[in-house]
Structures are given as structure tokens and as C-alpha cells.
Amino acid sequence: MADGESIESLLHEGRLFPPPDAVRAGAEVRSLDQWREVHARSLADPEGYWAEEAGRLEWFRTWDRVLEWAPPDARWFAGATTNLCHNCVDRHAAGPRADAAAILWEGEPIGPDGPEVRRVSFADLRRETARLGAVLKSLGVRKGDIVTIYMPMVPELAIAMLACARIGAAHSVIFGGFSASAIADRVADAGSRVILTADGGWRRGKIVPLKENVDAACVTLAGAGVRVEHVVVLERCGNPVAWHHAPEASHGDKRDHWWHDLMRAAPDDGACEPMDSEALLFVLYTSGSTGKPKGILHTTGGYMTHVATTARVVFDLDAARGDVFWCTADCGWVTGHSYVVYGALCNGVTTVMYEGAPDAPTPGRFWEIVERHGVTQFYTAPTAIRAFMKWGEEHPRKSDLRSLRVLGTVGEPINPEAWMWYHRAIGAERCPIVDTWWQTETGGHMITPLPGATPTKPGSCTLPFFGVDAAIVNEQGREMPANQGGLLAIRRPWPGMLRGVLNDRERFVQTYWSRIKGPDGEPYYFAGDGARRDEDGYFWIMGRVDDVINVSGHRLGTMEVESALVSHPAVAEAAVVSMPHEIKGAGIAAFVTLREGAGVSADEALRETLRSHVVKEIGAIARPDVVRFTKSLPKTRSGKIMRRLLRAIAEGREHVGDTTTLEDYAVLAKLRESDEG
Ligand code: PRX
Numbered sequence: 001m002a003d004g005e006s007i008e009s010l011l012h013e014g015r016l017f018p019p020p021d022a023v024r025a026g027a028e029v030r031s032l033d034q035w036r037e038v039h040a041r042s043l044a045d046p047e048g049y050w051a052e053e054a055g056r057l058e059w060f061r062t063w064d065r066v067l068e069w070a071p072p073d074a075r076w077f078a079g080a081t082t083n084l085c086h087n088c089v090d091r092h093a094a095g096p097r098a099d100a101a102a103i104l105w106e107g108e109p110i111g112p113d114g115p116e117v118r119r120v121s122f123a124d125l126r127r128e129t130a131r132l133g134a135v136l137k138s139l140g141v142r143k144g145d146i147v148t149i150y151m152p153m154v155p156e157l158a159i160a161m162l163a164c165a166r167i168g169a170a171h172s173v174i175f176g177g178f179s180a181s182a183i184a185d186r187v188a189d190a191g192s193r194v195i196l197t198a199d200g201g202w203r204r205g206k207i208v209p210l211k212e213n214v215d216a217a218c219v220t221l222a223g224a225g226v227r228v229e230h231v232v233v234l235e236r237c238g239n240p241v242a243w244h245h246a247p248e249a250s251h252g253d254k255r256d257h258w259w260h261d262l263m264r265a266a267p268d269d270g271a272c273e274p275m276d277s278e279a280l281l282f283v284l285y286t287s288g289s290t291g292k293p294k295g296i297l298h299t300t301g302g303y304m305t306h307v308a309t310t311a312r313v314v315f316d317l318d319a320a321r322g323d324v325f326w327c328t329a330d331c332g333w334v335t336g337h338s339y340v341v342y343g344a345l346c347n348g349v350t351t352v353m354y355e356g357a358p359d360a361p362t363p364g365r366f367w368e369i370v371e372r373h374g375v376t377q378f379y380t381a382p383t384a385i386r387a388f389m390k391w392g393e394e395h396p397r398k399s400d401l402r403s404l405r406v407l408g409t410v411g412e413p414i415n416p417e418a419w420m421w422y423h424r425a426i427g428a429e430r431c432p433i434v435d436t437w438w439q440t441e442t443g444g445h446m447i448t449p450l451p452g453a454t455p456t457k458p459g460s461c462t463l464p465f466f467g468v469d470a471a472i473v474n475e476q477g478r479e480m481p482a483n484q485g486g487l488l489a490i491r492r493p494w495p496g497m498l499r500g501v502l503n504d505r506e507r508f509v510q511t512y513w514s515r516i517k518g519p520d521g522e523p524y525y526f527a528g529d530g531a532r533r534d535e536d537g538y539f540w541i542m543g544r545v546d547d548v549i550n551v552s553g554h555r556l557g558t559m560e561v562e563s564a565l566v567s568h569p570a571v572a573e574a575a576v577v578s579m580p581h582e583i584k585g586a587g588i589a590a591f592v593t594l595r596e597g598a599g600v601s602a603d604e605a606l607r608e609t610l611r612s613h614v615v616k617e618i619g620a621i622a623r624p625d626v627v628r629f630t631k632s633l634p635k636t637r638s639g640k641i642m643r644r645l646l647r648a649i650a651e652g653r654e655h656v657g658d659t660t661t662l663e664d665y666a667v668l669a670k671l672r673e674s675d676e677g
Pocket of ligand 1: 286334335409410411412413414435436437438439440441461527528529541543544638
């Protein structure tokens with residue numbers, strides 16, 4: 001059984017999945033030849049390509065120059081003015097899409113009449129963003145200020161982001177799962193004086209006490225001499241909250257305000273502020289493998305053009321066809337910014353938002369949502385797909401998934417086993433999978449299949465998007481031959497690129513622009529990922545360079561060893577890290593979770609089976625020295641495995657560094673106790 005499956009999985013890896021005819025027929029790019037032609041043209045003249053795309057959007061004043069590039073500083077659409085809220089909301093509210101659904105939302109709890117569902121039209125969004133914009137102004141928010149948003153996945157979260165964009169304030173969205181100390185750090189760094197939050201949000205049947213966390217953060221901030229003037233609280237769960245008054249605050253005598261009180265009195269006729277193309281749109285904090293989180297800066301015109309274009313082309317979005325797009329990411333991540341909110345709405349397409357957990361109340365919840373709302377494009381993370389696999393195929397089978405046309409993944413390399421499962425169990429072998437490689441820093445998709453054009457290979461993010469000059473290079477900036485691993489670099493600027501790290505110019509330059517240089521000394525963007533290109537030019541991401549394991553002088557990407565482990569039928573998920581080894585310098589420690597109902601016991605025999613399995617799949621060099629069974633793996637809130645913590649455990653170190661992004665603290669404790677072998 002095990003042997004049969006693994007041989008099959010190797011065959012799959014070499015397999016090519018052509019775009020299905022049904023998708024190809026309606027897509028904007030319909031063949032690999034067409035992709036080649038447009039890609040070549042876009043690289044011969046990137047500015048021409050992006051200007052043409054920008055021309056599909058509305059600008060209040062057109063640009064003087066498409067790009068000003070003084071490495072590492074880019075100005076896209078210099079001299080132009082526009083407004084992202086206008087492009088996402090007002091221009092659709094003024095046309096035939098006014099009454100179409102902009103947001104379809106579902107709350108987590110399921111009552112006797114089913115879940116709470118809300119439908120927000122483009123006209124509703126225009127009114128609500130205008131009102132909230134007026135509220136923010138009345139609280140003293142001015143152009144360029146940074147408003148912190150710490151909310152559950154409810155429509156008001158999207159409204160908050162759009163309202164900031166509308167009045168020219170920048171937003172800093174903090175994921176609702178973060179702790180008070182994470183909020184305090186970010187609010188202090190951003191200098192926010194206004195925080196938008198809610199009493200609570202639903203997650204796996206429990207209320208996450210958002211307001212309470214904000215209160216605790218404000219206490220910490222006050223201790224550090226930072227004063228938050230206003231906290232606006234949406235009533236979502238009705239849980240009791242403490243109420244604070246700050247006599248010195250500028251708005252009456254209050255610090256805390258109910259959202260509905262302020263909205264009631266607010267005018268709804270405020271127009272969108274014309275913003276310079278390079279005006280700050282948002283700050284989003286992202287953690288590196290070490291050190292404090294970086295506030296990644298994104299600006300207006302280039303980011304808008306990048307996300308609008310990629311959302312349309314990569315997901316094959318079409319408002320006229322009535323597409324219903326669902327990206328399962330929380331708005332606290334870049335994926336939520338770029339595709340739940342801005343990318344879908346910029347194209348006038350309905351976006352689905354869901355408040356809660358994928359297994360609340362049952363592991364079939366996502367598929368019920370797909371059926372209920374007729375979702376046409378579904379975008380999620382490999383970690384979620386592996387969870388669905390673990391829960392079993394019977395759950396998606398209970399729902400009618402025939403509305404689905406395109407599937408997507410993002411966030412980490414997808415192992416071929418999970419890809420095949422997604423393709424079969426969710427896509428019924430008729431939906432192309434777009435495995436999109438990008439980062440918080442890139443703003444939008446960079447390397448990705450196009451659903452009607454690119455033949456896909458399970459586990460590969462395939463080919464660069466138009467206008468994107470991606471390459472695999474060595475430390476000297478020279479391009480690597482096919483199938484040799486190297487550093488993933490972007491050799492030319494692109495419109496959605498980060499414009500800096502808030503309050504830390506040095507870190508911006510050092511982290512991204514100092515490591516690799518081209519033949520004429522021009523800096524390349526260093527993504528921090530190791531990757532290779534195969535003989536067809538397809539990209540295969542091998543994992544973060546920081547995670548590379550060096551065994552007896554051979555550098556191994558974590559991804560390949562993990563894929564080998566997961567291709568064994570007993571394994572649900574695996575993470576491998578380097579550990580000290582007397583002889584080899586570094587050895588490999590594998591942390592493994594087993595599939596539910598696989599009927600195996602976590603014993604020495606299974607450990608040996610898994611070691612041999614890896615040897616068979618990759619070679620003796622990759623044989624794990626230690627295999628540990630564990631119930632779960634430590635993950636960031638966005639689902640990335642925290643290999644840094646696993647390394648600390650594998651090395652027997654006690655202090656594991658910053659854990660503010662850890663999904664489940666309890667996992668750490670369990671891992672320490674995990675059954676070692
Ligand atoms: O290592 C790559 C991985 O996620 C990193 C970016 O993480 P973040 O900024 O949190 O953004 C995630 C959502 C865009 C990358 O450096 N990554 C992201 N997408 C993929 C991926 N690795 C492999 N394949 C992908 N499709």
C-alpha cells in the first residue's frame with residue numbers, strides 16, 4: 001500500500017495538468033504561447049505594460065512618468081492622483097453594479113435558522129465608507145495618519161480599511177488573533193492615535209475578547225508614554241466590555257466610543273480624497289525569522305494597479321459573469337488586503353468573507369459556504385488543505401461544489417500530495433489550481449500559473465507574472481542553470497513592491513537590497529527564498545533560505561524532505577529542521593503528525609519506515625536522524641510552520657525567542673514532551 005502510493009506520487013510530480021477547456025475558453029490568456037508573447041512584451045517594456053493596466057482604473061490626474069527608479073526607491077505613476085476606495089467602491093456604486101453584492105458575509109455561529117448572512121452592495125459600501133470616513137475625520141484623523149484596525153472578520157473590517165483609503169489615512173491592520181503586547185508594539189511603532197476594534201469576534205465557538213486586548217495594550221502604551229486618543233468599538237458579540245474615559249482627549253471627554261453611536265450621526269456624502277500615487281496606503285507588520293516585526297509600507301497607485309491586474313488575470317475574475325470570489329485569508333494578512341478586499345472589489349467582483357474557523361461547527365463548514373454562496377474562485381493556504389485532508393474527504397463530498405471554477409493556494413510551498421488532493425477532492429479534476437508565489441513585501445502575485453494558459457505541475461508555482469523579472473541566482477547575482485537551486489531574486493521594480501520599512505530605512509536596505517547585485521552593480525530584490533527553475537523554466541520554491549539544512553556539506557531545502565514524508569500514507573503533516581550532529585555537522589530532525597484513522601501506531605517501527613521512505617524518495621543524504629511524533633506543529637497565525645521554534649526544541653534549547661505570532665502556545669509545551677526517537 002505504502003509503496004504503491006509513493007510510486008504513484010512520484011509519477012504525479014512529473015505530470016502536467018493542461019488548463020481545462022472550459023476555463024481556457026473564457027479566459028483572458030488562453031495558451032502558453034499567448035503567455036510567452038505577452039510576457040516577452042511586458043519585459044521588453046514593463047512600463048508600457050503596467051501603464052496599459054493602470055489605464056483600466058480611474059485616476060483623478062494622470063501620471064507624468066510611469067516609473068522613477070532610484071534603487072531601491074521606486075515611484076510608480078509619479079505625479080498621478082487617484083483613490084483606491086473610489087476604484088473599489090464609488091465607481092461601481094455609480095454604475096450598473098450599484099446593487100450587486102460587494103461583500104457576502106457569514107458569521108461563525110449557526111443558529112436554528114442557519115448562519116447569520118449579510119449582503120453588502122456596492123451602494124451600501126459607498127455609504128458606509130463615507131460615513132466611517134466622516135467619523136474618523138471627526139476624531140481628528142488627517143491625511144497620512146495611521147489608523148490601527150484590530151477587528152474580527154466582519155464586513156466592518158473591510159469598511160474600515162476602505163474608509164481609511166477614502167479619506168487618505170493609512171491603515172495598519174493587526175490580526176485579531178494577536179495578543180495585547182503585539183498590539184502595543186505595533187501601535188507604538190505606527191504612532192496611531194485611533195484604534196478601531198470590536199467587543200469580540202467568534203472563533204471556534206468562543207468569543208475572542210478584542211476590546212479587552214486593546215484595553216490591555218493601551219495600559220502598556222500609557223506606561224511607555226504613548227497615548228491612544230480614541231477607541232471605536234463595534235458591537236459584534238455583545239460580551240461585556242470595560243469603558244474608558246480620557247478627560248484630556250480631544251473628542252468630548254471620551255476615549256471609548258460605540259461604533260453605532262458615531263455612525264448614526266455621520267454624513268454619508270463625503271467624496272474620496274484625491275491621493276498622490278505614492279501616498280502611503282497601509283502598513284502591515286510581518287515577522288522575519290528573527291527580530292521584531294517589520295512595518296512593510298505600501299503606497300497607492302502602483303499597489304492598486306498590481307492587485308487589480310493580478311486578481312483579474314490570475315483568478316480569471318469577471319464581474320459581468322457574476323463571479324463570487326472567496327479568499328479564506330483573514331484581512332490581518334497581506335492576502336486579505338490584496339485579494340479579499342482590494343483585488344476583488346477593484347474588479348467589481350463579489351468577495352466572500354467568513355468570520356470563523358474552518359471546522360466550526362464541523363469540518364464541512366467551508367464547503368457549505370462554497371455551496372451556499374455559489375463560490376466560483378476559491379483561494380486558500382496549503383496548511384488548510386492539509387487539515388482538510390486530515391479530516392477526510394467525506395466532508396467536501398457532502399456539499400455541491402460544482403460552482404467552483406478556479407482554485408488557488410498561497411503562503412508556503414504546497415506538497416504534491418496536498419495539491420493532488422485539492423485537485424481531486426475539491427476541484428473534481430476540472431478546476432485549474434493557481435499556486436501563487438508572493439510575499440507581504442511584493443504586494444501582489446509574482447510567480448503564478450494563469451488558469452486558462454499555464455499547464456500546471458503539482459508543487460510548482462510555475463512562471464512569472466507579466467512585467468515580473470524573476471530569476472534564480474547565486475550570491476554573485478549570476479543566473480543558475482536549470483534545476484540548480486539558488487536564491488530567488490527579482491531583477492526589476494514592479495508596481496506593488498514595498499516602498500520601505502516603517503521607521504527603519506537601514507533594515508529595508510539591508511534585508512532586501514544588499515544581498516544580491518546584478519552585473520552592473522544594480523541591486524536585485526532578495527526574497528529570502530531558495531528555489532530552482534526546471535527545464536521548462538518553472539519555479540519550484542524550496543523554502544526560506546534561513547531554513548536550509550546543511551548536511552555533510554549538502555544544502556537541502558526543507559520542502560523536499562517534508563514532501564517526501566507527507567507522501568507516506570500515515571503522515572498528515574511534517575516539518576524538518578536542522579539539529580547539531582557530531583559527524584555530519586548538521587542532522588535532520590523531523591516532526592511528524594499522523595493522519596487520523598490511518599491505523600498506525602507511533603512507534604519505533606513507524607519511525608524506521610518513515611526514515612526509509614525518505615531515503616527511497618530523495619536519497620540517503622536526507623534520511624532524518626530523529627523522528628518525533630506530535631499532535632500538532634507550531635504555526636504562525638497565517639499557518640506557516642515556525643521552524644525556528646522546532647530548531648530550538650531539536651537543539652534542546654530552552655529559550656525560543658519571540659512567540660507573539662504562534663498560533664497555539666500549547667503546541668510548544670506538547671512538542672517539548674513529544675515522543676523522541
Ligand atoms: O517563503 C515564501 C512563502 O511565503 C513567504 C511570504 O510570506 P508572507 O509575507 O507571509 O506572505 C504570504 C502570502 C503572500 C514567501 O517568501 N510562500 C508564499 N507563497 C508561496 C510560498 N512558498 C511557496 N509557494 C507559494 N505559492
